[in-house]
Amino acid sequence: xxxxxxxxxxxxxxxxxxxxxxxxxxxxxxxxxxxxxxxxxxxxxxxxxxxxxxxxxxxxxxxxxxxxxxxxxxxxxxxxxxxxxxxxxxxxxxxxxxxxxxxxxxxxxxxxxxxxxxxxxxxxxxxxxxxxxxxxxxxxxxxxxxxxxxxxxxxxxxxxxxxxxxxxxxxxxxxxxxxxxxxxxxxxxxxxxxxxxxxxxxxxxxxxxxxxxxxxxxxxxxxxxxxxxxxxxxxxxxxxxxxxxxxxxxxxxxxxxxxxxxxxxxxxxxxxxxxxxxxxxxxxxxxxxxxxxxxxxxxxxxxxxxxxxxxxxxxxxxxxxxxxxxxxxxxxxxxxxxxxxxxxxxxxxxxxxxxxxx
Numbered sequence: 001x002x003x004x005x006x007x008x009x010x011x012x013x014x015x016x017x018x019x020x021x022x023x024x025x026x027x028x029x030x031x032x033x034x035x036x037x038x039x040x041x042x043x044x045x046x047x048x049x050x051x052x053x054x055x056x057x058x059x060x061x062x063x064x065x066x067x068x069x070x071x072x073x074x075x076x077x078x079x080x081x082x083x084x085x086x087x088x089x090x091x092x093x094x095x096x097x098x099x100x101x102x103x104x105x106x107x108x109x110x111x112x113x114x115x116x117x118x119x120x121x122x123x124x125x126x127x128x129x130x131x132x133x134x135x136x137x138x139x140x141x142x143x144x145x146x147x148x149x150x151x152x153x154x155x156x157x158x159x160x161x162x163x164x165x166x167x168x169x170x171x172x173x174x175x176x177x178x179x180x181x182x183x184x185x186x187x188x189x190x191x192x193x194x195x196x197x198x199x200x201x202x203x204x205x206x207x208x209x210x211x212x213x214x215x216x217x218x219x220x221x222x223x224x225x226x227x228x229x230x231x232x233x234x235x236x237x238x239x240x241x242x243x244x245x246x247x248x249x250x251x252x253x254x255x256x257x258x259x260x261x262x263x264x265x266x267x268x269x270x271x272x273x274x275x276x277x278x279x280x281x282x283x284x285x286x287x288x289x290x291x292x293x294x295x296x297x298x299x300x301x302x303x304x305x306x307x308x309x310x311x312x313x314x315x316x317x318x319x320x321x322x323x324x325x326x327x328x329x330x331x332x333x334x335x336x337x338x339x340x341x342x343x344x345x346x347x348x349x350x351x352x353x354x355x356x357x358x
Contacts, residue, residue, distance in 0.1 A: 004298040004325050009349075011053065013285055014224030016097055016172065016262035018053035021301055022322055023264075023310035025289055026056045026101040026175065026229070028277060030340035031347060032073040036061070038083035042073075043090040044348045047213025053308065055229075056175050056264075057087075059103030059182075062162035063155075063217035064115045067184070068105030070135060071341060075100060075162045080322030081169045088170030097226065099173040099312035100166040102159055102217070103303060106183030107144035107192075108237050110134050119145040121155075123187045124194040128238040152199065155183070160216040163226075173225035174217055176210075178251075179266050184210050185230075189329055203250045211254060218258055226256055227262040228243065228286070232278060233269025244273060252281035262287050278303065294325045308311060320352040 001054035008020045018236045019104050033039040046055060060075040062340035067074065074080045084100070091098045103313045107122035113133040114120060117169035128328075132329050147155070178184035186192045187209040193200050199208050216224050232241075241247050255263060261280040267290035277287045288297075297309040315321050317334035324331055338346020 001060045004294050006302040007294070007298045007309065008322070008326060011285075014053065014173065015222075018051040018097060019051075019095075020306075020322060021296075021308040021323070022053050023287055023308050024049050024052040024055040024315040025312040026058050027312050027316055028072060028176070028340065029347065030069065030071045031125065031343065032071045033083070035066070035073060035079050036074045036085050037075060037077070037079040038073045039238070040050075040086065041348060042083070042314075043086045046098065047090035047094050047096075048089050048352075049315055050091045050094035051320065052096065052321040053097060053134050055082075055091060055098040055145065057098060059101045059179060060084075060162070061103050061105070062158040063104070064291050065118075065121065065155075066104035066158070067107040068112055068120075068182075069113075070133070072103075073328065075102070075165045075169070075220050077156070081165050084169035084171070088172075092170070093343070099175050099225075100169070101175040101177050101229070102162045103177045104158070104183040105156060106148070106186045107141070108132065110183060112136055112139060119143070121145050121147050122183070122192070123147060123199060124192065126192060126194065128181075129320065137164070146195075149197065149199075149275070152195075155211075156212045156216050159213045161221050163217045163252040167221060173227065173261060174221055175219055175227045175229055176213055177229055179229045179231035179264075180212055180234050181239045184213060185237075185239060188230075188242075188251060189239055189241035190247070191242070191308035192238070195342070197261075199235040203247055207251055207254050210251060214255065214258060214260075224261055225261040226258075226260050227264055228260060228263040231266035231268070232264055232275075233271040233273045233281065235269060237349065244271065246276070248278055252278055256281070256283040260284055262308070264289060266290060273292045274346070279305065294328075295346070317350050320349055322350045323353060337356070
């Protein structure tokens with residue numbers, strides 16, 4: 001394979017100049033320690049991948065209410081902030097840049113996980129299909145509590161505090177998780193959001209929660225340190241919308257007004273969707289995601305279909321993915337059985353080219 005010249009070129013993103021256009025996508029790994037704080041192992045994991053132009057951390061819940069899965073890290077307690085500080089120090093010492101992804105899972109949780117056995121929350125009291133893995137085993141999803149307007153305002157405040165805590169922990173910026181069936185996505189799509197107040201009904205109303213969260217985080221960090229991730233046709237979590245093109249083009253257009261660092265589009269799903277149109281609706285940098293290999297990523301950047309490309313499992317299995325792309329070297333294959341939990345195995349033990357040569 002030829003050297004990917006465009007993909008490895010530097011790029012200005014917000015207030016930073018990134019060494020290349022390869023982004024490590026956010027990847028839940030299920031290895032947080034006591035109190036859902038990142039461990040020393042997490043610092044090693046992220047440091048190993050610091051050659052990425054930008055690392056976007058695994059999703060980190062903004063509150064106890066925002067948690068959905070076991071051993072996912074948070075960003076709302078002092079030990080969590082301290083754990084993340086060790087991660088950011090390690091990445092920066094290796095010459096990397098790292099943004100924290102702020103996360104609230106909404107209805108994709110369970111009362112077993114929630115404080116005091118409370119129900120998960122959502123824009124509307126509609127249960128997702130299927131089951132969730134908990135400490136007590138698999139459990140059917142429950143019908144969530146429909147948030148009041150006051151409760152929505154409190155969650156917006158939690159996003160702002162999460163951003164403040166992330167900066168305290170040394171992160172270079174924030175990615176707002178508006179994708180993959182979680183709370184912001186639940187507000188965006190009319191198949192899940194059946195509200196009849198100012199947060200539901202029209203596209204403009206369904207964009208309101210995302211708009212308020214974005215404004216709150218921008219007020220903390222500055223727009224040039226904030227990105228947003230959206231997934232227009234990902235069906236995970238029983239998600240659907242009557243007109244995803246109109247909904248998400250409008251979302252991209254609305255976000256254009258803030259001067260954000262980037263829009264991160266998850267280009268996966270089974271429905272027809274014009275991602276080029278979606279990308280053009282946003283005036284800033286666009287990060288494409290969705291099973292890209294080196295050749296396809298190079299073509300996307302060279303043709304301006306994307307400004308950067310994010311890679312998930314490829315970075316998971318190849319800490320030195322940038323160098324492997326540079327050399328056209330073979331890639332390690334990911335061990336699916338160790339994606340979640342497993343400590344060092346499938347986390348910090350993937351070999352680099354140098355290790356293989358040795």
